[in-house]
Amino acid sequence: MTENSFRESGRAARDSTASGIAAVAALAGVSTGTVSKALNGTGQLRESTRLRVRAAAEEVGWLPNGSARSMRSGRTYTVGVITTDSYGRFSIPILRGVEDALGLGEMLCFLCDSRDDPIREQHYVRTLLARQVDGIIAVGRKEDPRIPLGRDIPVPVIYAFAPSTDPEDCSVIGDEQGGARRAIDHLVKTGRRRIAHITGLENHASAVLRAEGFRTAMAEHGLEPVDGVWFGSWSEEWGHNGVRSLLASSPDVDAIFCGSDQIARGAAYELAALGRSIPEDVALIGVDNWSPFTDGYRPHLSSVDLNLTTIGRRAGEALLKALDGRGEPGIQTVDPELIVRESSGPARRRP
Amino acid sequence: MTENSFRESGRAARDSTASGIAAVAALAGVSTGTVSKALNGTGQLRESTRLRVRAAAEEVGWLPNGSARSMRSGRTYTVGVITTDSYGRFSIPILRGVEDALGLGEMLCFLCDSRDDPIREQHYVRTLLARQVDGIIAVGRKEDPRIPLGRDIPVPVIYAFAPSTDPEDCSVIGDEQGGARRAIDHLVKTGRRRIAHITGLENHASAVLRAEGFRTAMAEHGLEPVDGVWFGSWSEEWGHNGVRSLLASSPDVDAIFCGSDQIARGAAYELAALGRSIPEDVALIGVDNWSPFTDGYRPHLSSVDLNLTTIGRRAGEALLKALDGRGEPGIQTVDPELIVRESSGPARRRP
DNA sequence: TCTTTTCCGGAAGAGGTTTTCCTAATTTTC
DNA sequence: GAAAATTAGGAAAACCTCTTCCGGAAAAGA
Incomplete structure (x- = not known):
């Protein structure tokens, strides 16, 4: 280092206006090509040179110029x-x-x-x-x-x-179908049989696919969906209304697979209002695993996470x-x- | 156009491997500098030339190379x-x-x-x-x-x-303070006097500032906050619990300004459960104007939108x-x- | 001491665009 | 029809980095 200081200061002074790699080169007393090699770990360089260049780069606060790099590399x-x-x-x-x-x-x-x-x-x-x-x-x-x-x-x-x-x-x-299947499998495994599905808009692939998964999974367990599939909207409000209608027509339902956590949250509140306790009377599973809704209130909602x-x-x-x-x-x-x-x-x- | 076709095809053939602006130049039978001027609307060019270049650029599907541009312009x-x-x-x-x-x-x-x-x-x-x-x-x-x-x-x-x-x-x-003020002003203007504030974490600036705004606005109306400020968490659950505690200690509250829509939604459900109707008995205002919560269920929640x-x-x-x-x-x-x-x-x- | 090998690092060019300067061509003016 | 004025477009440099090719120097071997 010390034996180089003359050269360094000399070059640095001579070329102090240079920017980018050239400034580093001037300060380190080497050429720009050498700087590039030193900084990128390529080429054949003495370790001392590499270190000197690195130090110089550090000192001038050098950062690579992305535009220039891209232009050369094409990436x-x-x-x-x-x-x-x-x-x-x-x-x-x-x-x-x-x-x-x-x-x-x-x-x-x-x-x-x-x-x-x-x-x-x-x-x-x-x-x-x-x-x-x-x-x-x-x-x-x-x-x-x-x-x-x-x-x-x-x-x-x-x-x-x-x-x-x-x-x-x-x-x-x-x-989507796999998600529905996991929900139904879990419900069946935990003893539920009268399972309904309240979900979102019928013209959304997400709703249709989940409904398909629901029907298939139910069939595989030899079960009949309770009241088919209730399409509606993706809102909490539909959870309320859907549950009200569902219970009116099928009061013996023991589980509801909801098309979203919002629907499930609405369903949860409505079930409580109708005197059904969750999960003792009716189990509830949503989709999305969206914590503001799954953990919004008791009980915390089971949910299919699409990852x-x-x-x-x-x-x-x-x-x-x-x-x-x-x-x-x-x-x-x-x-x-x-x-x-x-x-x-x-x-x-x-x- | 026609009188140029010889030149065009000649150049294009001679230099067909060129890319970027050079390819356009070759096809149009001009230099790269001219292409740049034609495409950027700069320089002094015959209208016919400009058009010819534009057509050529279109034909080869030219797009400017951002990296190259940045390198020259520095931006x-x-x-x-x-x-x-x-x-x-x-x-x-x-x-x-x-x-x-x-x-x-x-x-x-x-x-x-x-x-x-x-x-x-x-x-x-x-x-x-x-x-x-x-x-x-x-x-x-x-x-x-x-x-x-x-x-x-x-x-x-x-x-x-x-x-x-x-x-x-x-x-x-x-x-934040202005938002709180707007909420309180509105509540007071619509006849509310016994106003409480249930909000989030006490170590969040958002909660503290809203609380300050709440206190200031109340004071300006010559009103005393009901039960001070209830700090808690930013969850729907805290809305439930906060309201329960609040009503236990101050059953005559007629409005609650909530620190978030989630809190307000929880508050709404709990108020309903305790037999208070919204807004007839208790008015409710949240913060965030986050539609999944404001429009989740009846009643739709008033809310401060921080824009x-x-x-x-x-x-x-x-x-x-x-x-x-x-x-x-x-x-x-x-x-x-x-x-x-x-x-x-x-x-x-x-x- | 002279040749061969190995090792370092310099010079130059490429990549695509813009811009400045300059020449050639065209038009205007007398 | 010639000189002046204007216009159109070309040549080359610059932006910054990386890489290839080469030459020079040091080390090793004879």
């Missing part, structure tokens, strides 16, 4: 995430998973909210491509399949939650794979999980 | 958004506002979730700076002031929701200003709004 280590939902409740955990997966690759996300507007979406696709993103993840809000982002997109595209209608695309989605964060993580991983040339088309499903809480506890022993 | 038209919250309920609307503001400037957001971990936060700051972001927006989850992102950050930083402790920084926050989206928009605008050299340090507050719904409707006429 930006950046992905675009387009969500059709205004980053609603579903996009958020998915985003988190995406970030988890991409963070490992030192990648950053551009977040774009298309607000379900095709014009905005196309605009974002162009903007993202102009910024040379390495890939794009399209996050949906519903399970309903969606039209692909576009033809001839020169980077990999992964669809999360809402799959692409093109089977050649890569999509990562939740397993949205995992969906996001898988989508991120799929993208990394695709960037690595190992992309696999097709639809990948993520296993849901049943979170058991008080509302599906043991039934009152039949008298 | 990336990119901002980093660091949220301390896992993009929770508060960050989301703020983000939306940010995007609204920045979209006008054709800017894109890098979204980073620091998860309240200072190490992660510093990591993201470095990463963002390395990517040459034009600015950074730090989004908080609570109103509690936060330590600045760092010293010597070479780009403007705007703090949203959680202000910076350094008054020289630029922060955009909500007006988070506006906070985000203002933050974005402040950043654009700062980039324009017109940045203003200090704390900027955004006006809240009281959304009146059924729960604060007219009281039962006193017998």
Whole structure:
């Protein structure tokens, strides 16, 4: 160090206006090429040189210039995430998973909210491509399949939650039917037989798939659904109204599988108001595992967690794979999980 | 057009491997500089040339290379958004506002979730700076002031929701006290006198500020708070418990200002269970205007909306200003709004 | 001491765009 | 029809980093 100080100060003074790697080079008394090698651990350098350069970089507070790097490497280590939902409740955990997966690759996300507007979406696709993103993840809000982002997109595209209608695309989605099956299996295993299903909008794939899963699982256990399937809306209020109607027509129901935690919360309050205790008289299971509702009040609600964060993580991983040339088309499903809480506890022993 | 076709095809053939602007230049039979001018509307060009170049760009599907552009201009038209919250309920609307503001400037957001971990936060700051972001927006989850992102950050930083402790920084926050005042004013104006306040954690600035606003507003109306301020947690369950305790000690309360919609929803159910009707016996107002809770069931809840989206928009605008050299340090507050719904409707006429 | 090998580090170019300067071509003016 | 004025478009540099190719110096071997 000391024997170099003359050279260092000399160069530094001579070239003190340089910025970026050149400033580091000047301070360390080496060429820019050497700095690059020292900082990236490439090339053949004396250890002392490497250390000297590192120290110089530290001193001038050097940070790599991403633009310059991308221009050379052709990669930006950046992905675009387009969500059709205004980053609603579903996009958020998915985003988190995406970030988890991409963070490992030192990648950053551009977040774009298309607000379900095709014009905005196309605009974002162009903007993202102009910024040379390495890939794009399209996050949906519903399970309903969606039209692909576009033809001839020169980077990999992964669809999360809402799959692409093109089977050649890569999509990562939740397993709605599996979730319903887990709920029903659990209810049956804990002794319930008169099971009803109150769920959301009939024109949502999520509701339809859950209902299918419900019917299939019931059939497998040799059970008949109580009063078919009650479609309504995704609101807490529908939980109240649905339960009221249900109990009026089938007062002997002993379990209700609800299409969402909001519906389940409404159902819980209404059951209490009608004098049924949970879980002794009626067991309750929701979907989403959304804590403001599952843990809002007693009893805490059992719920099917679609593992949205995992969906996001898988989508991120799929993208990394695709960037690595190992992309696999097709639809990948993520296993849901049943979170058991008080509302599906043991039934009152039949008298 | 026709008289140029020879030249065009000649150049195109000779240089068909070129990419980017060069490919367009070859196809249009002009130089790259001319293409740049034609596409950007700069320089002195014949209209026919401009059109020819545009057509060529269209034909080869040209998109500008963001990296190259940034390298020349020094601007990336990119901002980093660091949220301390896992993009929770508060960050989301703020983000939306940010995007609204920045979209006008054709800017894109890098979204980073620091998860309240200072190490992660510093990591993201470095990463963002390395990517040459034009600015950074730090989004908080609570109103509690936060330590600045760092010293010597070479780009403007705007703090949203959680202000910076350094008054020289630029922060955009909500007006908690103003929100409380609006709620109380409305209650008093509609004839309520025995008003209580049930709110969240005592060590959250949000709760403390709302409580202060509550006390001040009450004093201004010459009223005494019923039973002081009930601090608890931010949960629906606390709404139940708080109301139960409150009614036990002060059964003549005629309005409750709740620190959140979740608390208010719990309060609503408990009041109903105790035989008080809303709003005839007791009026109810929450904070957040979070529709799953305000519109969850009857009665729909009145609520103070802190206008988070506006906070985000203002933050974005402040950043654009700062980039324009017109940045203003200090704390900027955004006006809240009281959304009146059924729960604060007219009281039962006193017998 | 001279040759061969090994090791360090420098010079230069590429990547895509914008911009400045400058020349050539066209139009205007007398 | 020639000189002046204006306009159109080309050439090259700059932005910053990484990488390839090479030359020079030191070390090792003869």
